Amino acid sequence: MNPFKNLTDEKLMILYQEDEFQAFEVLYARHRARVFSYLTKRLPHRDDIEEVFQNIFVKLHKSRSRYDSKYKFLQWLYTLSRNELLDHVKKKNINTTQFNEEFHPVEERDISDVDLDDLPLGEQEKKVLDLRINKDYDYKEISHLLNIGPSNARKIFSRAIEKLKRSLYG
């Protein structure tokens, strides 16, 4: 039986920082499904999911000394997972349209801070982006508002995301 199984994540991280493997075992058992589910929703291929999953825990292991137990472990793990996912998407140049439509990690990256007027997007693309992301409308509602078909709204949105990605990442 693992003696650390009742400790909080933050306490476990302190032990893990002191090279205690059993502390990592508990943390891993607690959060493996969470990280895996997060990736499964966002990446289309099993190989990619497994690669990013491994990378996340390797990164967690390498950067464990940088964790400050003042902060919530889950928040740290989430940031790590998200950054690793984004890095993977960027590196492999995975098309965002391959993702589940509800979860575009690229589109959610600081989008609220981006001034849409500064972006090289057409008027309709800006409108669709604004309605979809800032106002959280679905494609049916967008198509109704802009008097276009739902599939067309989806295409415009994907194109806008592509442009936005190129503009953010170069």
Added chain:
Amino acid sequence: MDEFKDFLNNESVSPNKSLDEKVLNHVQRDLKITPTQLFLKIFGIHTIVGLLTLLFCPQFELSLTNNHEVFHFFHRTFGPYICMMICGVIFVGTGSLLVGGIINFRDLSIIHKHPFLYFSGITGFFILGFIIFGAKIYLESVLFWALGSILSSVIFFECIRLIRKLNFQK
């Protein structure tokens, strides 16, 4: 924010067993320390502390400063055997205090499993070292020295370990 909520609440998919093993094995391999490595680590700490104590407390007539006042005081006050025990406590026991205070939790738990083995080994190596450096060693005196060294080391180490453990659980 929604993405983080999703990360927290979604644990629907788990990685397969082989992926679990890959991650766990990677971390375990990296955190592993062999008994020899650990022994050398604590032997190093003991050697530094032991040499420092030679500045004021000679061992088997070996001294770095030719200062024999402490030795004469113990010899006069407690007799030859207790004096030898105290010498063992000063030379090895103080090192154990430092060992217990600075090594990480993983190493603490490894030594905790076999404290007599580790500190008997340390004591044995030091006696060998004294013989090599030409100390005047007699069986009776060395037995009392070893007794003081091993017992104090185990007691000091376990006390410090307990304090650190209680402090951690707060």
